[in-house]
Amino acid sequence: MTEQRLTNLLQELAADAEVDLDTAADAWRIAGERRRNRRVTGSAALVAACVVVAVVAATTHHLGHQPPIQTAISSPSPPAIATAGPQLAPARSAEPGLSYLDSALPRSLDTSKTAAAALPPLAGSPVQRVVALAESTGDYETPAPIVVIGSDGRARRMDGVALGWVVDSGGNRSLPLDSGSLAPTGVLAAFAQKDAVVVVDLRSGIFSRLTVPGYNERVTWSPAADYLLVSGNSGSTLITVRTAKTEHLAAVDAASVAIPLDGGQPENLQPASVPHIDAWWGQAFPNAEQVVVGAFSAGLQVEGAPTADPQVLAVFDPNQPAAARLLAFDWAGRYKGCCAALGWLDKNTVLFSSEGGNDPVRILAWNVETKAVSRVSELTSSSVISVALQ
Amino acid sequence: MRERGRGASGDYASYTAFVRARQGALLRAAYLLTGDQHRAEDLVQGALVKLAEHWPKVRDGYPEAFVRTVLYRDFVSWWRRHGRERLGPVPDAPSAAIGDSIDAVPDRLLLAAALARLTPRQRAVVVLRFFEDLSTAEAARALNVSVGTVKSQTSVALARLRTELGTLDVLVDEQEER
Numbered sequence: 331m332t333e334q335r336l337t338n339l340l341q342e343l344a345a346d347a348e349v350d351l352d353t354a355a356d357a358w359r360i361a362g363e364r365r366r367n368r369r370v371t372g373s374a375a376l377v378a379a380c381v382v383v384a385v386v387a388a389t390t391h392h393l394g395h396q397p398p399i400q401t402a403i404s405s406p407s408p409p410a411i412a413t414a415g416p417q418l419a420p421a422r423s424a425e426p427g428l429s430y431l432d433s434a435l436p437r438s439l440d441t442s443k444t445a446a447a448a449l450p451p452l453a454g455s456p457v458q459r460v461v462a463l464a465e466s467t468g469d470y471e472t473p474a475p476i477v478v479i480g481s482d483g484r485a486r487r488m489d490g491v492a493l494g495w496v497v498d499s500g501g502n503r504s505l506p507l508d509s510g511s512l513a514p515t516g517v518l519a520a521f522a523q524k525d526a527v528v529v530v531d532l533r534s535g536i537f538s539r540l541t542v543p544g545y546n547e548r549v550t551w552s553p554a555a556d557y558l559l560v561s562g563n564s565g566s567t568l569i570t571v572r573t574a575k576t577e578h579l580a581a582v583d584a585a586s587v588a589i590p591l592d593g594g595q596p597e598n599l600q601p602a603s604v605p606h607i608d609a610w611w612g613q614a615f616p617n618a619e620q621v622v623v624g625a626f627s628a629g630l631q632v633e634g635a636p637t638a639d640p641q642v643l644a645v646f647d648p649n650q651p652a653a654a655r656l657l658a659f660d661w662a663g664r665y666k667g668c669c670a671a672l673g674w675l676d677k678n679t680v681l682f683s684s685e686g687g688n689d690p691v692r693i694l695a696w697n698v699e700t701k702a703v704s705r706v707s708e709l710t711s712s713s714v715i716s717v718a719l720q
Numbered sequence: 721m722r723e724r725g726r727g728a729s730g731d732y733a734s735y736t737a738f739v740r741a742r743q744g745a746l747l748r749a750a751y752l753l754t755g756d757q758h759r760a761e762d763l764v765q766g767a768l769v770k771l772a773e774h775w776p777k778v779r780d781g782y783p784e785a786f787v788r789t790v791l792y793r794d795f796v797s798w799w800r801r802h803g804r805e806r807l808g809p810v811p812d813a814p815s816a817a818i819g820d821s822i823d824a825v826p827d828r829l830l831l832a833a834a835l836a837r838l839t840p841r842q843r844a845v846v847v848l849r850f851f852e853d854l855s856t857a858e859a860a861r862a863l864n865v866s867v868g869t870v871k872s873q874t875s876v877a878l879a880r881l882r883t884e885l886g887t888l889d890v891l892v893d894e895q896e897e898r
Binding site for chain 2: 333336337339340341342343344345346347348349351352353354355356357358360361362364365608609626628638639666
């Protein structure tokens with residue numbers, strides 16, 4: 331195929347677009363409304379900032395109360411993964427027939443804005459530990475309430491913390507909740523905000539607002555929750571939780587996949603290190619020995635899959651990425667970016683989300699040793715979810 | 721010398737004139753990027769809103785480059801920020817039934833299916849380079865990436881398209897022989 335042929339085909343395809351629209355008046359009107367809203371919001375934000383400044387000094391020391399957890403991820407380890415061909419995941423249409431793997435998550439979770447708003451506030455229903463946070467991704471003027479699932483299986487809504495959209499200079503916005511927001515210990519949660527990260531102790535509701543310049547959109551905890559990596563377009567900031575010390579890392583941004591290790595330095599995972607991986611998708615989640623992360627593949631044919639280059643879930647030791655194990659998702663009935671890693675259920679079982687068509691979002695589990703794929707939970711509303719079930 | 725409108729009414733008139741002249745081309749590009757008419761309209765609408773917000777500053781500069789940059793960066797960053805793409809399922813590669821003529825599946829549908837299998841950034845460089853006919857440097861500026869990234873993404877994208885459109889090469893060869 332010549333490049334000229336490609337150009338001709340693109341022109342033919344583009345001719346299918348309907349262009350008989352008049353959008354100028356609406357766009358001008360919406361722009362005017364945004365300007366008016368920003369003038370109102372700016373005043374409110376200044377008041378909120380004054381309130382939280384007093385909290386930071388008093389609460390920073392609360393972030394240090396975490397029992398140390400030994401991890402070995404930064405140490406070389408003998409091969410724990412045998413090289414094997416990719417495993418084909420059950421078809422999207424077959425997921426309703428998968429058996430359930432019981433966990434602290436309810437089998438069905440209503441995270442819609444209406445349902446979340448009706449939940450009891452966290453302040454009135456304290457938790458010892460949280461297993462999941464979820465937030466509906468509907469196109470609301472203000473973010474939907476964050477649903478908090480305690481280790482007791484009961485749902486609350488987060489209250490007492492003002493969290494807004496992160497809106498950049500171009501008007502793009504992202505939710506405060508990220509799939510990496512809930513610390514693996516289930517006690518702390520971090521929410522990316524513009525020029526800040528808000529860290530909440532979910533047991534007490536006490537929060538700290540730490541200055542992190544930029545349009546922040548991703549947060550990643552180290553396995554023992556001693557370090558927090560906050561990423562945006564212009565790099566990342568590594569925060570030492572006990573001291574609130576910060577370190578800017580220009581080479582690691584929100585498009586990278588980096589895991590803060592408990593020694594403090596992030597491991598920046600390179601797609602090229604894992605065979606047949608073209609680009610990462612979503613966050614990476616480490617356990618003591620391995621990492622799980624979603625990805626797009628290239629040049630990958632999976633036995634039994636009707637199409638090439640499926641999306642995959644990759645599980646590997648960062649010291650031996652060539653020996654990665656892959657779970658492949660056939661395209662049928664699935665969105666691009668359908669399947670993102672969510673974390674670990676136990677040392678051999680990873681959790682991931684599955685989306686597609688009009689079916690609910692499902693949280694599924696993959697045991698990399700037994701190869702079993704199971705259902706864990708279903709969300710009634712399209713949502714971001716962050717889990718700490720291990 | 722360009723005549724300047726006065727105040728808000730002048731801005732609105734010049735903005736409207738610019739949008740009416742350019743929105744067709746923007747919609748076509750957005751359609752190639754998203755593969756869906758409704759998503760394309762949303763993407764263009766979002767870009768035009770931002771253009772309107774900045775119009776007093778850009779109207780006498782390079783509004784064309786501004787709105788193109790917004791469109792393509794919105795497309796790539798929307799994907800990353802929202803974490804999911806609200807298209808329908810990726811279409812299966814169209815295939816002609818046995819016995820159908822080679823014209824049974826329009827080439828452009830084969831291309832649409834192949835484009836849908838590219839990553840967002842790969843799609844963006846393909847549309848910028850081969851539909852909008854921008855240079856490597858111009859495409860890099862539009863996407864806020866390095867020239868090296870544009871080159872490497874173009875190379876990967878073309879390789880994938882050639883793999884996906886292998887049938888198309890046969891069609892081209894047969895047509896050229898006639």
